[in-house]
Amino acid sequence: MHLTLHIWRQQNATSAGGFETYRVDDVLPEMSFLEMLDVLNERLTREGREPVAFDHDCREGICGMCSLVINGAPHGPDRATTTCQLHMRRFHDGETIYIEPFRATAFPVLKDLVVDRSAFDRILAAGGFITARTGSPPDANSVPVPKVDADLAMDAAACIGCGACVAACKNAAAMLFVGAKVSHLALLPQGKPERRRRALQMVQQMDAEGFGGCTNERECEAACPKGISVANIARLNREYLWASLADPE
Amino acid sequence: MSTPTASATNSRLDAKCPSGPLAERWDKHRFELKLINPANKRKFHVLVVGTGLAGASAASTLADLGYQVSAFCIQDSARRAHSIAAQGGINAAKNYQNDGDSVRRLFYDTIKGGDFRARESNVYRLAQVSGNIIDQCTALGVPFAREYGGLLANRSFGGAQVSRTFYARGQTGQQLLLGAYSALMRQVGSGRVKMFPRHEMLDLVLVEGVARGIVTRDLVSGEIESFAGDAVLLCTGGYGNVFYLSTNAQNCNVTAAWRAHLRGAYFANPCFTQIHPTCIPVSGDHQSKLTLMSESLRNDGRVWVPKAQGDQRPPGQIPEAERDYYLERRYPSFGNLAPRDIASRAAKERCDAGFGVGAGGRAVFLDFGDAIQRDGVEAIRARYGNLFEMYERITAEDPYQQPMRISPAVHYTMGGLWVDYNLESTVPGLFVLGEANFSDHGANRLGASALMQGLADGYFIIPYTLGGHLAGRKLPKVDSSRAEFREAVEAARERTRRWLSIRGKRSVRSFHRELGLTMWDHCGMARTRDGLLAGLAKVTALKDEFHRDLCVQGTSEGLNQSLEHAGRVADFFELGELMIRDALQREESCGGHFREEHQTKDGEARRDDANFCYVAAWERDSAGTGWQMHREALNFENVQLATRSYA
Ligand SMILES: Cc1cc2nc3c(=O)[nH]c(=O)nc-3n(C[C@H](O)[C@H](O)[C@H](O)COP(=O)(O)OP(=O)(O)OC[C@H]3O[C@@H](n4cnc5c(N)ncnc54)[C@H](O)[C@@H]3O)c2cc1C
Ligand code: FES
Numbered sequence: 001m002h003l004t005l006h007i008w009r010q011q012n013a014t015s016a017g018g019f020e021t022y023r024v025d026d027v028l029p030e031m032s033f034l035e036m037l038d039v040l041n042e043r044l045t046r047e048g049r050e051p052v053a054f055d056h057d058c059r060e061g062i063c064g065m066c067s068l069v070i071n072g073a074p075h076g077p078d079r080a081t082t083t084c085q086l087h088m089r090r091f092h093d094g095e096t097i098y099i100e101p102f103r104a105t106a107f108p109v110l111k112d113l114v115v116d117r118s119a120f121d122r123i124l125a126a127g128g129f130i131t132a133r134t135g136s137p138p139d140a141n142s143v144p145v146p147k148v149d150a151d152l153a154m155d156a157a158a159c160i161g162c163g164a165c166v167a168a169c170k171n172a173a174a175m176l177f178v179g180a181k182v183s184h185l186a187l188l189p190q191g192k193p194e195r196r197r198r199a200l201q202m203v204q205q206m207d208a209e210g211f212g213g214c215t216n217e218r219e220c221e222a223a224c225p226k227g228i229s230v231a232n233i234a235r236l237n238r239e240y241l242w243a244s245l246a247d248p249e
Numbered sequence: 250m251s252t253p254t255a256s257a258t259n260s261r262l263d264a265k266c267p268s269g270p271l272a273e274r275w276d277k278h279r280f281e282l283k284l285i286n287p288a289n290k291r292k293f294h295v296l297v298v299g300t301g302l303a304g305a306s307a308a309s310t311l312a313d314l315g316y317q318v319s320a321f322c323i324q325d326s327a328r329r330a331h332s333i334a335a336q337g338g339i340n341a342a343k344n345y346q347n348d349g350d351s352v353r354r355l356f357y358d359t360i361k362g363g364d365f366r367a368r369e370s371n372v373y374r375l376a377q378v379s380g381n382i383i384d385q386c387t388a389l390g391v392p393f394a395r396e397y398g399g400l401l402a403n404r405s406f407g408g409a410q411v412s413r414t415f416y417a418r419g420q421t422g423q424q425l426l427l428g429a430y431s432a433l434m435r436q437v438g439s440g441r442v443k444m445f446p447r448h449e450m451l452d453l454v455l456v457e458g459v460a461r462g463i464v465t466r467d468l469v470s471g472e473i474e475s476f477a478g479d480a481v482l483l484c485t486g487g488y489g490n491v492f493y494l495s496t497n498a499q500n501c502n503v504t505a506a507w508r509a510h511l512r513g514a515y516f517a518n519p520c521f522t523q524i525h526p527t528c529i530p531v532s533g534d535h536q537s538k539l540t541l542m543s544e545s546l547r548n549d550g551r552v553w554v555p556k557a558q559g560d561q562r563p564p565g566q567i568p569e570a571e572r573d574y575y576l577e578r579r580y581p582s583f584g585n586l587a588p589r590d591i592a593s594r595a596a597k598e599r600c601d602a603g604f605g606v607g608a609g610g611r612a613v614f615l616d617f618g619d620a621i622q623r624d625g626v627e628a629i630r631a632r633y634g635n636l637f638e639m640y641e642r643i644t645a646e647d648p649y650q651q652p653m654r655i656s657p658a659v660h661y662t663m664g665g666l667w668v669d670y671n672l673e674s675t676v677p678g679l680f681v682l683g684e685a686n687f688s689d690h691g692a693n694r695l696g697a698s699a700l701m702q703g704l705a706d707g708y709f710i711i712p713y714t715l716g717g718h719l720a721g722r723k724l725p726k727v728d729s730s731r732a733e734f735r736e737a738v739e740a741a742r743e744r745t746r747r748w749l750s751i752r753g754k755r756s757v758r759s760f761h762r763e764l765g766l767t768m769w770d771h772c773g774m775a776r777t778r779d780g781l782l783a784g785l786a787k788v789t790a791l792k793d794e795f796h797r798d799l800c801v802q803g804t805s806e807g808l809n810q811s812l813e814h815a816g817r818v819a820d821f822f823e824l825g826e827l828m829i830r831d832a833l834q835r836e837e838s839c840g841g842h843f844r845e846e847h848q849t850k851d852g853e854a855r856r857d858d859a860n861f862c863y864v865a866a867w868e869r870d871s872a873g874t875g876w877q878m879h880r881e882a883l884n885f886e887n888v889q890l891a892t893r894s895y896a
Contacts, residue, residue, distance in 0.1 A: 012807055030532045038537055038758065045756045045811065050802045053810055055325065057498040059538045060639065062423055063329040085642055110469055111808040118446065121326050125438035129431035130390045134310040134708050135381070137388035141345060144399025154392040154417060157424060161328055185390050 001027040001088065004096040005040065007052055013110050019098070029089035033076065034059060034066065036088055053112040061085040061225065064160030067167070068113055069100040074164035074223045082162065082225040102167035106174070106210045117163050119209040120177060127201035128181045130191050149187050156184040158226045168223035171212030176220040178202050179232035182239055196243040203240055262515070262866055262881045265669045266370035271887050272352075275374045278670065279713050283720035290315035293719050296463055296478040297321070298450045298505055301330035302422070302700060303683025304484030305429035306707025312436035314712060319476060320433065321448045321465060323500050328430045331486055331498040332703065335422020336543035336636070338404060338414035339386075339700040341379035346403055350411040352376045357888060359698060362408045362588055363663070363691020364840035364856060365890050366518070366864070368883060370670055371688050378709040379701050383415055385708055389428035393417050406696040407544050408588035408895075414697045419543055419635045425700055429707070449813065450505040451741040453481060453512045453679065454734050460509075460679035461727050462734055464741045468813060471806040473741050475729040480678050480718055482711065483509060484703075487662035487684035489522065491821045491828070492773070493765020495659035496528060496541040502817040503824050506666050506685050514674040515866040515879065517667035517687035519824065520832035523694055523841045524774050525660035526552075526592035529643050529653075530612045539658040540643060542615070543636055544696040547585045549620035549629065550653070552576050552592070554613050558603040564614055564652050575599055583895040590693045590841045590854075591895060593657040597774050598852060600656075607654040616652035657774060661699060663690045663841065664831075667866040667881075671714035672706060675866075678718055682706035687864070692840025745805050748815040753798030757814045760795050764788065764818065768825050776832050777845045785829045792822040827867060827876060834878060837861045858890050 002025050010017025024040050031039070034056050041051035057065040061082040068083045070076035076086045091097065099113065107115040145153075157180070165176035182199055185191030191198075214233060221230045267274040267281075285293070293316050297308040300322040308320040322330060342355040355376040360367060383401070387393060393415050394402040403412040417424035436442040447468040454462035454475060462477040488503035489495040510516045527542045553572045560567065575595055577584045587595070596613050599605060606612050621629050626649060630637070637648045644654070665687040672680045672688070683703040690698065728734075771784025795818070803809040838847040838854035839861070847855045864881040 028533060028535060031535045032537075035535045035537050039535060041811075042756050042758060045800060045802055046754070048802065051811055053808055057324060057329060057500050058331070058334045059499060060334060060540050062420065063324070063331075063333045063498060064326075065324060065329050081642070085639075087642070087645075089645065114808060117325055121328075121434065121437075121444070121446075124431065125434040127438075129435040130388065131435065132385070132388035132432070133313055134306075134385060134432075134712065137384045140343075140383045140387040140393075141400050143387075145395055146399050147395045147397050150392050150395040150399075153390075154424075157390075157392050157417075157427065158420065160423075161326065184392070188390050188392065190388055191390050 001029065001091070001093045003027055003091065006096070006098045007113070008100045009052070009112055010109050011111065013108055017109065027088050029087070031088045032059065032084060033070070033086040033088065034084050053114050055114050056084055059084040062160060064162035067102045067115060067162060067164070069102060069167060071098050074102060074167040075225050080225055080227045082160070102163055104166045104172035104211070106172065107163060107166065119211070120161055120163065120174070122209060123174070123178060123202055123205045124181065126205035127194070127198040128185070130185060130194060132190070143189050145189060153184050153187040156180045156187070156228065156232050159228050160226055162225065164223045164225060165220035166211065168219040169212065170217060170219070171215060173214045173220070174206050174211040175214040175233045175236060176224065176228055176230065178206050179236035180228050183232040183235045186235065186239055195239060196246060199236065199239040199243045261675045262667070262879055263669065264368060264881060265671060266368065267670070271369065271373045274370050275377060282713055282717045285716050285720050287315055291317060293317065293480070294319065294478040295480050295482065295715070296476055297482045297484060298463060299330065299484035299486060299683070299685070300327035300430070300433065301332035301484060301486055301683060302426055302429055302703035303685070303707045304330070304482070305426065305433045306704050307482055307484060307682055307711050308442055309429060309432035309436050310708055310712050311715065312441035318436070318442045319445065319478065320442055321445045321450060321463070323447065323449050323468070325446050327433055327444060327446065328427060330426060331501050332426045332700070333423045334498060335700055336419045336541065337545040338406060338416035338421045338697040339382070339425060340406070340413050340695070340697040341383045341415060341701065342376050342413060343380050343383060345401060346412045348411045350413050354411065355379060355413065358409050359689065359695060360691070360888055361891070361893055362695040363693055364854070364893055365691065365858070365862070365885065366839055366883065367689055367691035369885060369887055374710070375689050375702060375705050378705045381709055382701060382704045386425055386428050386704070389432055391417060391424045391428045404545055405548055405586060407547060407586045407592070408695040416545070419633065422700060425704065429704070450485070451508060451744070451816065452737045453509045453676070454737045455512055455676065456727050456731065456733050459677045459722065459724070462729060464737045466741070466745065469808055471809065473738055473745065475734040475738050477727050477729045477734065479724050480680065480715060482680045482682060483666065483685050484682045484707070485685045487665070488821070488824060489659045489662050491765065491825050492659040492768050493762050494531065494536060494539050494769070496525060496539050499538065502820070504817050504820045506681070507820040507824055509666060509674065509676065509679060511869055511873070512676060514676045514679055515667040515868050516664070516827060517864050517866045518664040518692070518831065519828045519867065520772065520835060520842055521663035521692050521840060522659060523589060523661040523663060524593040524657045525589055526596055526657050527615060527655045528658035529640065530607055530656040540639065541658070541660065542640060542653065542655055544589070546615060546633060546636060549632065550585065550615040550617050551619060552585055552613055552615055554599045554604040554606060559610070564616070573604070580895045587895050588693060588695060593774060594843060596657055612654040612656040614652035615655045617648060618652065621649065659769070661694055663687065663692060663694055667864065671717055672711055673714070673718065677722065680711060680715065682711060692842055744816065745812065748799060748801045748812055748819070749805060751797065751799045751801070753800045755798050755800055757799065757801065757811055757818050760791065760799065761814070761818045761821070763791060764821060764825060767791065768828070772829050772832050775843050775845050778833065781829050781833045785826065788822065788825045788829065795819065795822060830876065831865055831867065834865065835861060856892070862890070
């Protein structure tokens with residue numbers, strides 16, 4: 001396969017960026033999208049040009065490190081698929097592909113296709129946890145958890161924190177990410193004692209980081225590589241409302 | 250080549266294992282360890298490198314105890330450490346199934362699974378704390394699989410006949426790590442942990458022989474700086490990527506451990522690597538990683554190859570009578586759940602003999618046909634849905650309709666920095682946790698035991714043993730303005746500049762790929778003396794070429810991924826050489842280390858307990874050109890050394 005790539009290049013966080021065009025030949029259908037970029041980078045290196053920087057690690061769809069907006073879609077055209085799991089058989093010979101970084105005020109570009117998603121860490125540090133000192137917990141089976149609750153919690157906990165939801169949203173809202181974490185913990189009996197504080201503090205930090213508000217477009221759900229449902233946003237709204245009514249702060 | 254010189258057990262290799270009855274040792278040891286008064290804890294600064302299961306659990310627990318902690322990782326967030334990728338599960342001797350499990354059985358299975366090349370005291374302690382891990386993780390909100398009554402579910406895993414593996418769908422590592430990471434973020438929020446993501450450790454700093462700091466490169470700004478502390482914990486994972494293709498994440502590396510090794514930490518059993526039997530086969534030269542298909546699949550999948558050599562028919566057209574279920578045939582009592590080293594070698598044996606399937610005949614079938622017929626598609630989907638999807642995405646084949654094609658791939662490294670019972674290396678003040686140390690798995694790790702070990706080290710062992718170091722040694726105040734720090738920073742800058750200044754013609758990736766292939770061919774699943782010697786010559790020659798002809802674009806200021814990769818591959822070259830030397834000296838077959846010269850007539854590994862019942866701990870010689878090997882004898886007082894049989 002032969003492809004034409006328009007790739008966003010940007011030297012660092014403060015410089016201006018722009019698209020550059022590259023042709024790649026010898027692309028095989030069984031290559032992953034990132035392996036196709038490896039091929040390009042090998043060639044650029046041989047030609048004395050700087051390779052394209054992009055984030056990646058596990059290359060199997062679980063670490064959340066890879067990103068990229070491919071032809072306008074975060075993680076590319078396939079549903080429930082991360083960029084590293086996308087394969088070139090999805091594209092056809094002669095196709096032109098636009099590759100950009102995730103775009104959001106809260107995710108500044110660091111270089112080329114690499115962005116800074118540390119805002120997510122700060123939201124979790126504000127309240128996305130259960131306080132359980134090592135050594136104090138009771139036997140794991142002393143608190144039975146109904147299977148339906150455990151399964152729902154697991155559905156929400158499957159979030160890989162990649163930020164595609166933010167990149168897909170026209171308001172750059174982080175509601176799906178925060179909703180997933182709040183739901184995961186609120187659904188489990190172990191997470192109940194800190195429910196109120198968690199919802200309030202995570203939302204407060206989310207706002208402070210400059211993420212936008214949710215206007216129910218559901219673009220986040222469509223872009224999520226793990227199929228996290230917008231039902232989690234509804235649960236977040238309920239948790240938040242309940243917490244703000246009950247807590248005068 | 251210089252032959253390894255073996256010295257008698259040297260004094261730095263004191264494992265410090267407590268004496269007395271096995272079951273009482275950890276208790277006794279904890280009582281004897283010095284305590285630090287709570288008010289004094291905050292005066293100590295602990296540097297934790299790595300935030301996988303081992304690092305995140307250690308950093309969060311130590312901070313909760315009151316220590317000041319700084320934690321470092323390569324990824325943009327602590328949550329993305331390679332532990333996130335573990336699929337299948339975590340073992341614990343809870344005996345919730347009432348099926349005959351016990352601490353003693355988990356201990357025995359682990360010792361036997363490791364082919365009797367691990368320390369009894371360490372492994373027993375691991376089994377003892379395994380239950381607490383499940384309690385801790387559950388309390389942190391890990392959504393383990395449950396039964397309808399609300400109690401925890403279990404599955405079986407290779408190398409065991411009881412059901413002791415806890416799991417969270419096919420994402421157990423992710424959920425355990427998110428639990429440990431959330432505990433870590435709580436401490437970050439409260440200011441007791443300072444987190445440094447996108448920071449790579451490039452060197453260890455010793456002051457008066459004690460580990461007192463690290464040198465790091467900020468991967469975004471390119472700045473090389475140093476940090477001082479009272480103890481250094483390396484939780485930097487395994488070195489499987491020396492083989493280039495492995496199931497490990499792209500950023501997994503040996504650099505932190507290797508730099509510590511060059512500063513005096515002994516490297517133990519480097520040749521003990523694990524080849525996992527069930528991975529998706531290589532599809533071409535572009536391949537950058539291999540994807541694991543969890544071992545849990547072998548609970549329901551049956552492994553087979555055609556009985557006729559070179560049979561090219563699609564699997565569906567090969568009748569039952571013409572299939573060879575070779576694991577069930579050779580190992581009737583464990584069948585498809587034979588341990589990994591054994592299952593991988595059995596696959597290789599069939600493929601080498603010409604019975605393999607798929608491109609180049611390098612794969613075997615993993616067939617769910619019977620399970621689907623027995624339990625229905627929905628039951629199988631509920632158990633393995635995400636794995637089946639992953640397989641289909643990569644291969645474009647539907648495993649509900651036709652068997653998977655699988656083949657062995659590098660997966661885990663049992664070797665690592667040598668540590669004593671306190672998890673302390675031969676450099677005082679340097680502790681090593683998780684996959685980065687060599688401690689508990691001997692020559693082969695059982696499935697679902699790495700997660701257990703990482704969390705045992707971080708949650709339940711280091712919080713006690715660190716006190717022994719901090720309370721027991723005089724630790725004068727040091728800061729990073731000292732000469733030792735400035736010199737280490739300068740040396741790291743110099744090394745980084747060197748990769749940019751060679752200006753040769755070959756990319757880092759091309760060197761890494763060739764090194765990996767050489768290691769796989771010569772120091773992989775089956776090893777011979779001649780093959781190892783030839784491999785050593787190739788690795789050394791390629792290393793020379795690397796230093797002559799490497800080409801890295803860009804600069805050292807700012808983000809430069811090729812530059813990062815170059816430093817890691819440079820260390821892999823040296824490690825590769827040591828792995829081969831270690832494989833050469835170990836004239837026996839045990840666990841993942843199979844020397845073709847040492848096998849029974851049925852092709853099973855032949856251990857040599859009279860001569861090789863030891864840990865090989867390698868010390869870099871002072872000239873920096875070779876190594877000296879030391880032996881830590883392994884004494885078995887509680888188990889009988891037996892031929893490991895799964896027949
Ligand atoms: C695909 C796959 C599936 C697996 N499934 C299972 C399973 O089901 N059950 C099981 O028990 N085990 C499993 N394992 C093994 C297990 O996941 C690992 O052994 C374990 O998670 C390692 O944890 P760790 O904390 O030691 O290291 P890692 O999780 O590898 O963490 C290493 C950390 O060190 C950091 N780091 C590394 N080098 C540096 C440096 N130079 N400077 C700064 N930071 C550095 C990294 O950024 C990272 O934070 C699996 C492994 C793989 C590859
Ligand atoms: S690289 Fe890990 S999810 Fe894509």
